[in-house]
Amino acid sequence: MPESAEVQHEAAQGRARASPDGVRTPRVAAVIVTWNRREMVASVLEAIAKQDVPLASLDVFVIDNASTDGTLEHLIERFAPEAVYDNPTERAEAPAFERRENPGKQARNSLGVRTLSVVRNTHNLGGCGGFNTGFNIVAHAVGEPGEAGAPDYVWLVDDDVDLEPDVCAQLVRVAESDRAIGLVGSRTVDIRDRETTIETTIYHHPTLGIMGDEPEAGDPRLEEHRRWAEAFGGAKYGHGYHGTRDVDVVSACSMLARWSDTEAVGLWDARYFIYCDDADWCLRFKRAGRRVVLNLDAVVFHTPWHHKLTPARIYYAERNLIWMNQKALDGRSLRCTVRARLRHLLRESLHAGLCRRGFHAEVYLRAARDAMRGRGGKLDMEPSPSEATSACLQRIGASGRTLVLVIPTPDSMAAADAFRAHVLKAIPETERPRLIDFVRNDVPGVHDRASDDRIVYAPHLRSRLFRQFGLLKHRPAGVVVFDHACDVPMVSGRWTLHVGSAGPDRITTEACGLFARLGIMARWLGTLGRGLVFGFAVRPHRSRTRYG
Template sequence: MPKVCIIIVNWNGKDIVSKTLESVMQLTYKDFDVVVVDNASSDGSVEFIKNRFSEVKVIMNKKNLGGTGGFNTGIRHALKKKYPYIWLLDNDVIVDRDSLLSLVEVMEKDSGIGIAGSKILQMENPDIIWEVGVKMDWNKVGRVLINHNMKDTTDDHRVYEVDHVAACSLLVRTSSINKVGLMDENYFWCFDDVDWCLSFKKGGFKVVAVSDSKIWHPNFEEKSKGKISKRNYFSTRNWLYLIQKHTNGFQKMRCIRKTLAREFSAMFIYKLNDNEYAYRIFSMAVKDFFFAKLGGVTGDFDKAAPELKSELKSMGKIIDIKKLNPRKILIYPSTSISDARKVVNAIRNILPDAEIHFLIEENRKFGLTDLGINTFIPYKGPTRLYFLELLKLRRNSYDLGIMPYKTFSDIDIMKRILRYEDDQFYEIERNNMVLQITKMLLSTVVGELLGTILLPFWWTRKFAHSEYLVK
């Protein structure tokens, strides 16, 4: 079987990368070398890896080049060594014993495949699929994750032809890189793997996801727990860059206009609600895209976006919910199942007889059904919630609403709303519901207007991509 170079990018991940390496060493496919590219870690990662895994080659970057630059460092090494295949892995995944074997077998059977990715299962819910590849939906300006949130089954042995797979487990044919080029370091982090896969498809190669190849990865929603963070900056800026690079004509115009309208609307509502942190994150992302300030961010980012935790602490006082003694509680939607479980368990420990209703998407109930929640209320997105079901929920006379974390543009439909953060319940200042609805409608109008008026300036932006072609 052909030899594979496994590349793992690490940045201050000493506590997690060891589990990834341990799982790699258990692979049934044995013809491989492992390279860890360290992005100038300060937590002793390099020394730890060298001492614990002597068979692993460590390449040290002088500064943090992001996931994109880190992978490119490893890819350049693999190209010089002439490995037939390169397997990119995140530093926080656990790989199935047969995961690499399944990928190589598929690639060996079809020389037209340039990239093959794994079925990604959720670390927090090991039998639940996060995705088996992704399809782009430019008509809706979004992406469709294949088999997202479905229960895993041993009966599915399909190989899906997709638009992109995640770089947390991505096997690439080395010879195809000479035609397509390296990863675009303008991204630094987030959507870089999407861009690379789309570039492979433009180059005439197929991109596939292999059901028999399994890895486990903490899903991004669990990582962010719905909080506004640097990831929001990169995802917003890089999504605009992705559209600029991979769409044309009317499709590009429509995608950029719709994205700008959404971002300007969000910025406006954050500003109206005095959420300077979120406003600065999104405004910096849009501004940096326009001025072609790509790649990694400088110290200006941290000046504009102070630590989220300190801002959350200032949002309300700690509340003893036992003294409130609510009989009927509504828990707001949560992107983080682990956070949702924490808040339900906390309520049950303090108020065992309280009636708990949970507003949640239908395909996300799987991680909560064992907690004794009285009622699951289907949640189909904020538009439906705010404008069609708002009064219905209000008529249910809930004594208390609880958010697993603080969200930033909610309409108050409860008598009282708390946020659960760091094992404490915090008071959230109530806002006038009519005023909040007015703000949301106004922000939508402003977003649409600004997105349309400013479209020509963004649509004509030009960027250089050629520097990442293999020389």
């Protein structure tokens, strides 16, 4: 520990250990990982400063994952941290902390917490690497588990949450009630609708290798859990939640960990980058004999996870689920579960490839292949960059030709209307493509406009294929898919044009000609062959380091 940090540490030691009435106050080190969210992480810091705990018991560490939006400079100017560290490493498990001189020369940070430190990673190490960096800086600056002055708990907090003022106190209260409790988690409420609970209990389902709101069928906890959920109107979206529940998993958006337990359990699996890293850690705590507890009175406001789902995030979730199960299961149950996960990935890849989502198809295949060969870290695939709609249509030669708009959902109907309006406004009539709607028959408003420019299909496969014969005479230049929603194996059209949430003025293209599809199919068959072998040969994973 640097000398100046030691002086600060000793000066605050008494204040951190005892409250005014002489009762010992547990020490907490809060760790927040951020990437290009300077205003959001600042809001989280302000929420931490409003916590109903003695601020002299809080050491706060912000891990800046190589942000490019000026996060570090913003935090220094706004909060005057006592310490700023550079961490020029590509691996969180090999930190290289270099402390800068006090950038603002202030004696104390403006939050009022015991200490505030910011670590600037030279590389984006993901959420997993960010929190491992956080654990390492806590050990470096405050103390390893078991050392004098070390914190009692580490509080992991996401950078896009809001916190009730009593969250930290609620988490610590439950952790202090039983030394066997290793982790305590929070109830998650929708940050945009603060009356709606979106996550409470989380259980591991060994048969399918996934997580669910309730124990899986056959679990002896299921009947009691259903009685509990019924009392509140469900495991989520209910009302009046209170008390605690022993669970398998709690979310790291607000999770309190007993620091001394990390000696036996270890830190986060260095392979994961993002997703399932917190679930993996929870299951490891349970295997070590520690309790994992949800405190329903500790409320954190957060964005529903599925609103942040992208192809890359699907990759991490699917790859890491297989690794998580390799540590949670063994023997026949492991082999059956891994085969189920691989079947799921192959099925999703095939469906995506047939339904004009080539990048999704490749992502599912990569998740399977990388899980089988143990390739960790960040995904090295990127979708094509988006471009202006008018420039894209000109580049693919769509002028005067036909584009098919696939509309399987109400949201895609609204997106198609916006796209049509944009094309009418932005592209001269002489260069404008003809737009034909290909609409599923259960989408509201499908029959409101009878036209030669609308083809209606039914959900069953025969209709989805047969109705395409009406397009053959038009020889479409491409197929437009909105927010990756396509349930039709479209045959015609060399290009797939993806229109996302950014709006109708931006398009991402994929080549979907014969050779592109044959390439996906060849890789699919290769992954199938490898999966058949791996599904029977897979063995439990046991890490030889503290990282996993």
